[in-house]
Amino acid sequence: MTPILEQIKEQLPRGAKLKDILYEGADIVLYTENAEFLLSAGTTIRDIVGKIKKRVEIRAAESILESQEKTEKLVKELAPAEAGIRDVFFEPEFSKVIVHAEKPGLVIGKAGELLRKIKEKTYWTPEVRRAPAIDSDIIKAVRAMQHREADYRRKFLHKVGERIYGPKNEIDWIRVTALGGFREVGRSCVLVTTNNSSALLDCGLSVSAHHLSKPYPYLEAPEFNIQKLDSVVISHAHLDHSGTVPFLYEYGYRGPVYCTRPTRDLMILLQMDYMSVAQREGKKSPYTSKGIEEMIKHCVTLEWGQVTDIAPDLRLTLGNAGHLLGSASCHLNIGDGAYNLLYTGDLKYQNTKLFDKADAELYQRVEGVITESTYGDGTLPPYDHGEEKLRTLAKAALARGGRVLIPCFAVGRAQSMIVTLMEDPEITVPVYLDGMIWDATAIHTAYPEYLSRYLQGQILRKQKNPFIDPRLKGIGSGEERRAVLTTSHPCIVLSTSGMLQGGPAMEYLKTFAHDPRNLLLFVGYQAEGTLGRRIQKGWKYIPIEGRDEGLELKLEVQTVEGYSGHSDQKELMAFIRALKTRPKKILANHGESMKISNFVRALHREFAVETSGPKILETVRLR
């Protein structure tokens, strides 16, 4: 037994009847067979936490737990009917009962009163989670898998703890190596190594055309050793940040991947879609569903602001990045405060309807910053301009009897569209959600606490949830799609893909193209080489594979800007300025080479500190 566990044991009163003392990642859990001690251990635990400064929890040993039937019955009796309990799950491996409810607050009770009662009467440790307002297959699958694998997870989390609390040397050096997403956008991956440990910040996949020969980060770099990798941290679900994670598991990695709950669910959705699209198109997918399953088994979710050790000398905090549901900047406290590194991930430092702006004040100290630079040398139009223009254009098309097609990414942009459209009472037509959009929206309904304060107010207090508006209709089958395609009534269709590179959006375009009353509305970036970009540039005729005749575009084509989930130069600068301490070193990544060069110069002028834009495979020593 490691010294820290010994230390805790020594502080327990006689008669504590300890069955087990286990790590749960960086947390420590005591399992007792003494019910009286279980319910009265509060002060003892607080004393221990005060001394060792780690999270310690006490739970009942399995032998004294009430039966599952009786416990379920009691939970349902205690909670008011309005709580809307959907499921009660048991994880005897962790002595936990997990309650999924429509209104978790009502199961928790005032100051946790109801939870306390459940524990007093059954000895199970209750946990309450929000049941999504729209059923999500992904959330159900994750839940089922984690229940099935609870025994494995218990052992795995203990092993993670053994490593975290294992032997370590005084911090000697800290380096970061650019494995992907430097002087380019796509396949983001940063390797952080010290003389004790190593971690990856993001492990993405490039989906853009000019990277097709090498879409993955440089995992073959000599600095990277999968056997020695302690942890993987994912900033957000977009594939250019998370798309290569399952590949790590197929190559034998069995350590944890840290992210927020929404990031976990959304990245699974996107990875599965990527895999099935690749299969459908006869391309080679870098992983199978086995890799995704292993990833789910090894996911450790964190909340924003929760501080946790992820290696002997790495302490991680995730903070709101304002970019996507659950998106986070990643702060590493390295070597007990010897160095503090902030990796911004993709960042929005401006409030939008969907998310509050990135949190710059969460971190006490920051010496080094790795900042995204997507729009690092330019300006973006303000968010509300986009909303106004979008509604005006859509309503004009509907008024003349037209149908509106908005191609958009399933995660993020689509939900922004939904909020913009649903807030306008003058829009009364059905709004169809095709492709993955419905699934991604369902995941949004499970995590309102990750939405903007504005939307939380609407959803939780005013009961006005834009995501479950009756005007929204999910398209789940080819038959439902055909029904929409053959109707001539005005309607709005949100569909993937966002750049008209395949996906159901193409079916709608083919049907809508001939009628000048219809409207094609671009709301996101259209990359060079995509059909979306060509149409934006004014193409009126599109050849169609396998057909003699192409498609003539008679419908109106418009572009609405302002919905970006990124920050422009002014906002990125403002974010760095708002940090509690002035960083000593700023590295720029996630941007095209020219933009990075300009941004790096601007950063140097502004902050007068060391700034650079490393190339892929370069290593920078931080200390």
Ligand code: ZN
């Ligand atoms: Zn992103």
